[in-house]
Amino acid sequence: MSSNTIGNVIRCKAAVAWEAGKPLVIEEVEVAPPQALEVRLKILFTSLCHTDVYFWEAKGQKPLFPRIFGHEAGGIVESVGEGVTDLKPGDHVLPVFTGECKECRHCKSEESNMCDLLRINTDRGVMLNDGKSRFSIKGQPIYHFVGTSTFSEYTVVHVGCVAKINPAAPLDKVCVLSCGISTGLGATLNVAKPTKGSTVAVFGLGAVGLAAAEGARIAGASRIIGVDLNSNRFHAAKKFGVTEFVNPKDHDKPVQEVLVEMTSGGVDRSIECTGNINAMISAFECVHDGWGVAVLVGVPNKDDAFKTHPINVLNEKTLKGTFFGNYKPRSDIPSVVEKYMNKELELEKFITHEVPFSEINKAFELMLKGESLRCIIHMDA
Numbered sequence: 001m002s003s004n005t006i007g008n009v010i011r012c013k014a015a016v017a018w019e020a021g022k023p024l025v026i027e028e029v030e031v032a033p034p035q036a037l038e039v040r041l042k043i044l045f046t047s048l049c050h051t052d053v054y055f056w057e058a059k060g061q062k063p064l065f066p067r068i069f070g071h072e073a074g075g076i077v078e079s080v081g082e083g084v085t086d087l088k089p090g091d092h093v094l095p096v097f098t099g100e101c102k103e104c105r106h107c108k109s110e111e112s113n114m115c116d117l118l119r120i121n122t123d124r125g126v127m128l129n130d131g132k133s134r135f136s137i138k139g140q141p142i143y144h145f146v147g148t149s150t151f152s153e154y155t156v157v158h159v160g161c162v163a164k165i166n167p168a169a170p171l172d173k174v175c176v177l178s179c180g181i182s183t184g185l186g187a188t189l190n191v192a193k194p195t196k197g198s199t200v201a202v203f204g205l206g207a208v209g210l211a212a213a214e215g216a217r218i219a220g221a222s223r224i225i226g227v228d229l230n231s232n233r234f235h236a237a238k239k240f241g242v243t244e245f246v247n248p249k250d251h252d253k254p255v256q257e258v259l260v261e262m263t264s265g266g267v268d269r270s271i272e273c274t275g276n277i278n279a280m281i282s283a284f285e286c287v288h289d290g291w292g293v294a295v296l297v298g299v300p301n302k303d304d305a306f307k308t309h310p311i312n313v314l315n316e317k318t319l320k321g322t323f324f325g326n327y328k329p330r331s332d333i334p335s336v337v338e339k340y341m342n343k344e345l346e347l348e349k350f351i352t353h354e355v356p357f358s359e360i361n362k363a364f365e366l367m368l369k370g371e372s373l374r375c376i377i378h379m380d381a
């Protein structure tokens with residue numbers, strides 16, 4: 001990277017979504033220099049997550065176009081804006097869709113990662129500092145997405161949304177820790193906290209659920225029961241430590257009853273990674289009286305309501321939920337990268353496909369067909 005880019009506008013390639021649901025178009029964009037408390041990153045690898053597809057399809061939310069999507073990525077700091085003291089050009093980083101300002105009540109609390117300033121905002125398409133975009137094409141602004149916009153060779157993000165990681169970590173692997181994999185892993189390790197030898201149910205065996213299963217494997221759970229409506233998911237799940245499978249469609253009673261019978265009274269922990277309200281209720285009701293803990297991770301539909309008999313709560317079942325696996329991006333993600341580096345956490349098995357940047361639309365097709373867990377997009381290819 002030449003240092004003469006610092007302070008100047010950079011012209012580079014970005015995949016622009018001009019309209020909802022239409023293939024992205026690789027365009028030459030101008031990326032303005034970072035302002036106060038911002039950093040400009042050179043993105044080397046990015047991967048596709050359902051949230052990108054969901055907002056690209058713009059079903060149900062206010063559409064904001066043209067926009068540059070992308071939020072799972074690995075890159076290198078190109079330059080830093082005024083007031084940035086803990087990052088410098090050349091640092092290896094993962095941008096994160098939520099943030100850690102380190103100043104607010106949440107950031108100062110050990111119990112929360114819900115930063116007041118930088119918590120995910122899917123409606124905002126501009127930077128906080130001046131309410132403007134750093135991307136443009138011939139003067140026309142192109143909107144940001146969740147403060148990351150990683151489908152661009154260069155992007156500008158708030159310093160609070162950047163985790164500085166071990167420079168020896170391969171960015172083409174650890175980039176998946178920017179979102180889904182950390183979410184599922186943290187849901188198990190930080191929130192459900194199964195003990196060695198316990199029984200864990202995971203509802204939904206997509207990338208997030210498989211990462212939750214990976215967390216249960218790391219925690220030493222002896223039984224990991226995968227629950228999914230799609231039996232095709234079961235084969236791949238074995239690699240993630242899933243020991244038994246239940247397809248709710250194979251039973252004529254509610255799946256929570258099936259699980260309670262299989263485990264003589266209920267599972268010790270359950271983690272819901274589907275976004276389906278019925279699965280959320282089942283995940284809660286299948287935990288054991290007295291000590292069972294259920295953790296909700298899936299994002300529900302707007303009008304959903306969680307309905308259960310209060311006796312379940314009186315019977316000492318606990319219901320929890322998590323956002324980004326309770327990880328604080330800057331403080332905690334570097335140590336998740338270390339779990340990969342010391343071979344405790346396996347990431348290769350999540351990476352099912354790789355494509356050059358010019359074929360980014362293929363990554364969308366694979367995800368829409370349900371064929372990929374994670375597709376890595378190589379920015380320099």
Ligand code: NAD
Nearest residue numbers: 204206207208228229273274275276279297298299323324
């Ligand atoms: P995915 O679509 O790849 O996987 C979901 C799986 O759930 C699928 O295999 C599907 O067959 C299964 N499923 C759907 N309904 C079911 C039901 N009723 N019972 C059993 N299985 C069912 O999705 P993903 O990328 O793994 O993400 C999972 C969820 O996590 C999504 O809702 C996503 O929005 C959410 N998420 C939450 C956070 C957070 O911070 N809380 C972060 C990232 C993703």
Ligand code: ZN
Nearest residue numbers: 101104107115
């Ligand atoms: Zn904060």
